[in-house]
Amino acid sequence: MTYDRSAGLVETARALADGTITSRALVEQSLARIEASQGSLNAFRIVRARAALAEAAAADAQLAAGVRKPLLGVPVAVKDDMDVAGEPTAFGCRGEFPAVARDGEAVRRLRAAGAVIVGKTNTCEFGQWPFTEGPAFGATRNPWNPDHTPGGSSGGSAAAVAAGLVPAALGSDGAGSVRIPASWTHLVGIKPQRGRISTWPRGESFQGITVNGTLARTVADAALLLDAAAGNHPLDPHRPPAVDASAAVGRDPGRLRVALALKPPFTALPARLQPEVRARVVELAERLSALGHTVEEADPPYGQIGLTFIPRATAGIAERVREAPFPALLDRRTRDAARLGGLLGGVPLRAARRAEAVLHRRIGGFFTSYDVVLAPTTAAPPPHIGAMLELSGPATDRAMIAACPYAWPWNVLGWPGVNVPAGFVGEGLPVGAQLLGPANSEPLLLSLAAQLEAELRWHEAWPPEQAVVDSPAA
Numbered sequence: 001m002t003y004d005r006s007a008g009l010v011e012t013a014r015a016l017a018d019g020t021i022t023s024r025a026l027v028e029q030s031l032a033r034i035e036a037s038q039g040s041l042n043a044f045r046i047v048r049a050r051a052a053l054a055e056a057a058a059a060d061a062q063l064a065a066g067v068r069k070p071l072l073g074v075p076v077a078v079k080d081d082m083d084v085a086g087e088p089t090a091f092g093c094r095g096e097f098p099a100v101a102r103d104g105e106a107v108r109r110l111r112a113a114g115a116v117i118v119g120k121t122n123t124c125e126f127g128q129w130p131f132t133e134g135p136a137f138g139a140t141r142n143p144w145n146p147d148h149t150p151g152g153s154s155g156g157s158a159a160a161v162a163a164g165l166v167p168a169a170l171g172s173d174g175a176g177s178v179r180i181p182a183s184w185t186h187l188v189g190i191k192p193q194r195g196r197i198s199t200w201p202r203g204e205s206f207q208g209i210t211v212n213g214t215l216a217r218t219v220a221d222a223a224l225l226l227d228a229a230a231g232n233h234p235l236d237p238h239r240p241p242a243v244d245a246s247a248a249v250g251r252d253p254g255r256l257r258v259a260l261a262l263k264p265p266f267t268a269l270p271a272r273l274q275p276e277v278r279a280r281v282v283e284l285a286e287r288l289s290a291l292g293h294t295v296e297e298a299d300p301p302y303g304q305i306g307l308t309f310i311p312r313a314t315a316g317i318a319e320r321v322r323e324a325p326f327p328a329l330l331d332r333r334t335r336d337a338a339r340l341g342g343l344l345g346g347v348p349l350r351a352a353r354r355a356e357a358v359l360h361r362r363i364g365g366f367f368t369s370y371d372v373v374l375a376p377t378t379a380a381p382p383p384h385i386g387a388m389l390e391l392s393g394p395a396t397d398r399a400m401i402a403a404c405p406y407a408w409p410w411n412v413l414g415w416p417g418v419n420v421p422a423g424f425v426g427e428g429l430p431v432g433a434q435l436l437g438p439a440n441s442e443p444l445l446l447s448l449a450a451q452l453e454a455e456l457r458w459h460e461a462w463p464p465e466q467a468v469v470d471s472p473a474a
Contacts, residue, residue, distance in 0.1 A: 005033070005164025008459070009074060009221035012167050016063060016073045023056040023063070023073025023116060030075040030118055033165045036469045042140045043160040045080045046087050046120040055116045062114070070228050072114030077169040079157050080120040081127060082107055082212070083201065092125040092153070094136040095326035105198035105233045106170060106212050113228035118166060121156030125331050126320050127172060127210070129396065130180050130378075130404045131388050132156055134331070139385050142185060143463035144430055148382040151181030154215065158185040161215050163468045168217075168225045172199075174210030175313065176377070176407025179419040182215055183377035183432025186421045186461060188222040188449065190214045190245075193440050194414030195238025197229045203237045206316030207349065209309065209411040217459045219450040220249045222418075226442070238414070240440055248443035249450045256448065259298040259370040260285045264379065264405035266306050269398050271405035273379045280422040281376045281433045287455060288374065288448075300366045300373060305359060305409050308352040312412070314341030315349045333393040359413060364438055372448060373436040377419050378404050381429040410436055418445045421458040 007015070015021045031049050038044060052075065059073035078084065081091045083104035088097035103111065110117065122132050122140045132140040132155025142150040143163040150159040154171025158181035161169050171178040173191040182189025190213050197212035199205040212229065216222035223245035232239045262278060264271040289295045317334060318341030321327060327335070366373075380403045388399050410417045415438055422433040435445045453459065 006462070007167065008218050009071070009167040009216060009224050012074050013071055013224070017068055019063070023059040024053065026073065027052050027056040027075045027116055027118060030166055034119065037163055037165060040141065040146060040469055041143060041159050041163055042138055043121055043156045043163070043165060044077070044119045045090065045122045045137055045156065048087065048117060048119050051086070052116050052118045059114060059116060069114035070224065071110065074115055075118045075166050076110065076115045076225070077119050077121050077157060077160050077166045078107055078110070078117060079123050079154050079169070079171045081123060081172055082120070082170065084117055084120060087120060090136065091320070092123045092127065092134055092136060093324060093326065094329040097325065105200035105231070106229045109229050109231050110170070115228065121154070121160055121169060123153045123156060125334055126317055127153035127174055127177055128317065128334065128337065129153060129388060130176070130400055131383065133385065133389050141385060142382055143468050144185065144428060147384055148429060149184070149385055151184040151382055153177040155181045157215050158182060158187060161185070161187055161217065162463060164462070168221050169215050170225070170229060171213055171215050172205070172210055173213045173411065174206050175411055176404055178213035178215060179377050179407050179417060179432070179434060180404055182419040183422070184382040184430055186430035186458065187215050187217060187419070188219050188421070189419040190222050190226055190442070191410065191417045192226060192230070192442055193240045193416050195232065195236060195240050196442070197226070198231065198233050198236050200233035200236055203235060207312035207353070208238070208414065209312050209316065219446055219453050220246065223249050223446050243440065243442050245442055245446055248446040251443070251447045253444060253447040253451055256293045256371040257369065258285070258288055258293050258295045259300070259366070259373045260295055261299045261373050261375040262297065263299045265302040265409045266304050267401050267405050268306060269401045271379055271401050273376055276425040277376055277379060277381065277431050280425065280431050281374070284420070284422050284433050284452070285374055287452065291451060291455065295374070298370065300363050302409055303362070305412055308355045308359070309408055309412050311344040311348040311352040314338070315345040316341070318342050318345060333396055336393045356412065356414070363413060367438045371437070372445065375434045375436060376406050377432040377434045378406065381425050381431055406434065415439055416442045416445055418449050420449050420452055
């Protein structure tokens with residue numbers, strides 16, 4: 001019984017339920033691949049080898065007794081901003097952190113679905129940047145080309161899934177932090193409606209702009225993980241109506257009106273869509289048109305939406321810094337952002353939160369003319385390892401906006417978005433495109449993404465195995 005890295009979440013769960021594989025064998029082989037790749041990809045901050053094997057044995061006992069749960073015995077990973085009982089939650093920071101007593105709500109729900117948590121994946125400090133590097137853990141590398149970043153801040157989860165270390169993983173998305181690494185590692189990445197997957201023990205994360213989401217190789221796998229993790233803690237402030245993401249995957253989306261939005265949203269700094277990325281996104285638009293959808297260039301009326309993002313993001317960082325046990329060890333850019341958040345945390349923050357309703361009405365009106373927005377996920381392919389690590393705060397902002405100007409508005413709105421692979425550029429570097437919709441539109445977005453996947457079969461492409469196990473980590 002050998003580990004097949006091409007077996008996704010749906011297929012693995014089915015094989016476990018059928019009794020053709022055991023959870024212990026799967027978890028052992030997942031752990032072996034993690035160990036073999038840790039010196040090259042460095043995807044994990046914490047590997048729960050002993051605990052995961054014990055959980056696998058318990059899952060096998062349940063399976064033998066006839067118990068059936070959606071993910072019973074399946075190995076998955078979660079990002080290291082999520083609480084896993086008995087493990088620290090360092091969220092990319094330096095220092096020795098205490099073990100937490102309880103699972104966060106999303107992790108609790110994964111366990112209730114039967115999943116085995118094999119480890120916690122690397123993320124940059126407080127999830128601020130589109131790269132996964134730092135003095136706390138080194139650099140996480142891209143399985144498609146280890147000289148490049150997998151993106152961030154859910155870069156560890158993306159690298160782990162892209163390399164076949166686990167069939168799927170949870171990440172979080174506050175300005176594209178699921179969708180950006182999904183695009184740069186050739187994955188499906190779902191940023192769901194705010195509240196769809198609980199962020200408890202925080203009712204809101206980063207003033208409501210950050211949500212938990214899923215990364216997988218196929219739409220069906222990402223949807224199954226979403227269904228398993230979705231739901232609310234009794235004290236959650238955002239409680240959207242339930243959706244059945246997996247059922248949507250097999251549904252015909254119908255003929256849709258698709259707005260191809262190539263212009264970057266309002267930013268204070270210049271951003272330009274690189275021609276080779278533009279070409280891949282336009283090719284996706286042409287494929288949608290060939291499938292019978294009406295596609296035309298049109299940009300949502302974003303206005304100066306960026307003015308509402310900055311107070312929420314920096315106030316959220318200020319909250320985290322106030323809680324940090326080792327503030328002196330934090331990146332200078334983190335401390336600077338926290339100071340700005342302290343200045344913006346009063347009247348500007350309240351104004352930014354109030355503006356969300358106005359934005360919902362204005363941009364919601366756009367969806368009376370269109371059903372879905374197709375936009376680039378990033379403006380550029382993944383940067384080299386180290387390209388942003390030592391920059392000043394302003395230089396980091398310029399580099400981030402130049403590479404990633406497209407994802408963050410949907411965090412302000414709290415609406416769903418799905419990254420789909422758009423192909424490769426340059427020396428085989430993946431890029432992606434976003435399908436974006438209004439409130440609670442995950443079923444529509446997933447049915448459209450699945451239709452594209454059936455045509456393009458992006459899940460059949462794999463990164464070179466030698467990049468997974470041979471390249472030296474920083």
